Amino acid sequence: MTxxxxxxxxxDLPTHSxxxxxxxxxxxxLVIVAHPDDAEFQCGGTLAKWASKDCIISYLVLTDGxxxxxxxxxxxxxxxxxxxxxxxxxxxxxxxxxxxVMLGHVDGELQPTLHVRDQVAYWIRSTRPDVVLAHDPWKRxxxxxxxxxxxxxxxxxxxxxxxxxxxxxHGLDVHRPEFALLFEADEPDHxxxxxxxxxxxxxxxxxxxxQFITTHSIPTNDDGSAAEAFGKRVRDHAETVGSIAGxxxxxxxxxxxxx
Numbered sequence: 001m002t003x004x005x006x007x008x009x010x011x012d013l014p015t016h017s018x019x020x021x022x023x024x025x026x027x028x029x030l031v032i033v034a035h036p037d038d039a040e041f042q043c044g045g046t047l048a049k050w051a052s053k054d055c056i057i058s059y060l061v062l063t064d065g066x067x068x069x070x071x072x073x074x075x076x077x078x079x080x081x082x083x084x085x086x087x088x089x090x091x092x093x094x095x096x097x098x099x100x101v102m103l104g105h106v107d108g109e110l111q112p113t114l115h116v117r118d119q120v121a122y123w124i125r126s127t128r129p130d131v132v133l134a135h136d137p138w139k140r141x142x143x144x145x146x147x148x149x150x151x152x153x154x155x156x157x158x159x160x161x162x163x164x165x166x167x168x169x170h171g172l173d174v175h176r177p178e179f180a181l182l183f184e185a186d187e188p189d190h191x192x193x194x195x196x197x198x199x200x201x202x203x204x205x206x207x208x209x210x211q212f213i214t215t216h217s218i219p220t221n222d223d224g225s226a227a228e229a230f231g232k233r234v235r236d237h238a239e240t241v242g243s244i245a246g247x248x249x250x251x252x253x254x255x256x257x258x259x
Contacts, residue, residue, distance in 0.1 A: 005217045008230075009041050010237045011184045014252050018245040020190035023179060023255075025053040026130035028098070030177075032120065032154040034110060034135065034146035036065045036087040036102075037208040037215070042183035043133050044094060044201035045194025045238060046251050051095030052197070058098030058127045059091055060120065062150050067107040070214055080104075082210050090207040094200055099127060110145070112152040118167050120157030125172040132158060136182035136254055147184065155180065158259055177259055185254035191245035198238045198249050202231040 029050055031039045039047065039059060051057050065083035066076040084102055091100050101123055105116065124132065137151030160166035162176035181190065194201070205216070206227065212218035218226040235249070242250035 005233075008233055008237070009038075009215065010234065011042060011252065013237075013240055014188045014244050018189060018191040018250075018252060020255050021245065021247070022191070022193055023131065023181075025050050026055050026178075028056045028058070028127060028129045029131045029133065030058045030060060030098075030124060030127050030129035031133040032060045032062070032150065032157070034062055034144070034150035035068065035107065036061055036083040037090070037205065037211055038135070038147070039133070040090050040094070040201060040204045040208070042135075043181070043192075043251055043253075044204050045197040045249065046133070046181075046192040047096065048094045048197040048200035048204070049192065049194055051097070056098045057091070057094065057096035058123075058129065059087070059096065059100040060123050061087060061100070061102045062105055062116070062120075062153065063107040063110050063146055064102070064104045065107050068211060068214060079210060083208075086208045086210060090204040093204040093207055099123075108146060110149045110153075112149045112156065116153055117156050117160055120153050121160035121167050122170050122172070124157055124161035124177070125170055125175045128175045129177050131179045131181060132177045133181045133183065133253075136185040139184050139186045142184075151182065162259070178257070180256040180259060181253040182256065183251070183253055185252065188252035188254055190253045190255035191241065191247065191250040192253070193242070193245075193247040193249070194238060194251050195242070195248040198235050201238075202234050205230075205234065
């Protein structure tokens, strides 16, 4: 038996130097994720940094988060509403001033269908981001299908949103983001320096109280020490990523340009 805590879903540590550093602060950014809390874990520091510089941050959360519990007797309808409220609060804590859109597809059953791609393309055209942040669908040995499929939907949605012959029924102008930053990346090559913004990331993650047991390793009877330990783990990961990239604290991505 071991008392070692399970790893936090912060992405693998880079195994080589990250040559690309710090995009210019975009005017608008859209983060596309599978579940409530994915954005905060994977790019919360970057979102907080950009929001502090007047970037309009919007969220597109594809599933309802209804399987985010180990309690077999949990009322899943109530859980969905709790997770929706938690996501709204987490976005607020990061300073996001754009839209927070929850598509509500069933957690664990997300598929990269044409219907969902239509929805993703619509919100890319509607929010008009300079940068899209999303799961890396090419990540090897990934267990959770929602993350993989959310990555495909984001990238396929980018292609659809930029072409006038896709989904003409939207009645919106086409839009082509300048960059995509893929988190949980299989081959990260870009770092965002989040020095000074890790505390905001931790604070936003602590808004997801429904996930304390399943993901954060914070028990219901916590006296504050487990929450403090959780924050330290998040800070340590950011420090390690930063040390690889030559900054104090960092978040790592695969950068795609010329979209």
